[in-house]
Amino acid sequence: MRLLDDVRRxxxxxxxxxxxxxxxxxxxxxxxxxxxxEGTKLWWGSAVxxxxxxxRTGRKAAAAGVVSMLTAQVLSNAVCxxxxxxxxxxxxxxxxxxxxDRPDSSSFPSGHTAAAVGxxxxxxxxxxWWAAAAAIPTAMVALERxxxxxxxxxxxxxxxxxxxxxxxLVHHAPRLLLRSLL
Numbered sequence: 001m002r003l004l005d006d007v008r009r010x011x012x013x014x015x016x017x018x019x020x021x022x023x024x025x026x027x028x029x030x031x032x033x034x035x036x037x038e039g040t041k042l043w044w045g046s047a048v049x050x051x052x053x054x055x056r057t058g059r060k061a062a063a064a065g066v067v068s069m070l071t072a073q074v075l076s077n078a079v080c081x082x083x084x085x086x087x088x089x090x091x092x093x094x095x096x097x098x099x100x101d102r103p104d105s106s107s108f109p110s111g112h113t114a115a116a117v118g119x120x121x122x123x124x125x126x127x128x129w130w131a132a133a134a135a136i137p138t139a140m141v142a143l144e145r146x147x148x149x150x151x152x153x154x155x156x157x158x159x160x161x162x163x164x165x166x167x168x169l170v171h172h173a174p175r176l177l178l179r180s181l182l
Contacts, residue, residue: 007154012093014153018146019094030144036139037112038055043069043119048064050123050130050157061127064170065119065134073111074116076159086155094149103150110151110159116141117163
């Protein structure tokens with residue numbers, strides 16, 4: 001029990017620190033990233049760009065990214081959020097106005113982070129350059145989720161783990177299916 005209490009205290013301390021970060025860059029860039037990531041528009045747009053400009057490799061990377069992103073969303077939003085109800089960080093922890101735009105669903109895990117990491121991690125084996133470009137907004141999405149008080153850092157970490165697991169599943173599932181059929 002003591003370890004769990006220590007994790008909760010650390011989660012709250014990191015949330016306060018991230019939410020109190022006040023810089024002109026954060027006030028401009030993070031809301032723009034959140035808006036682009038809403039409804040996974042950012043990742044769909046990235047996939048279209050990859051497919052259009054990246055040739056066969058870009059199309060393959062885009063397809064893997066989209067399938068992984070969708071898998072991560074299902075796992076995080078339709079499965080995990082239904083299994084574990086966690087309240088969002090209290091409004092008193094968030095010293096700015098962005099706290100009013102938070103969703104009503106469970107805080108655990110971060111579906112935005114799961115989708116972002118799932119997309120980027122699935123693109124990486126096929127196209128490291130596209131993945132490197134996607135890693136920047138992916139990190140910004142994760143930071144924004146804590147900065148606005150939508151999630152605790154542990155929610156974001158769980159979302160990232162789901163994203164990585166989704167990417168691994170997308171890359172290994174075809175081979176596993178072929179083996180089981182043959």
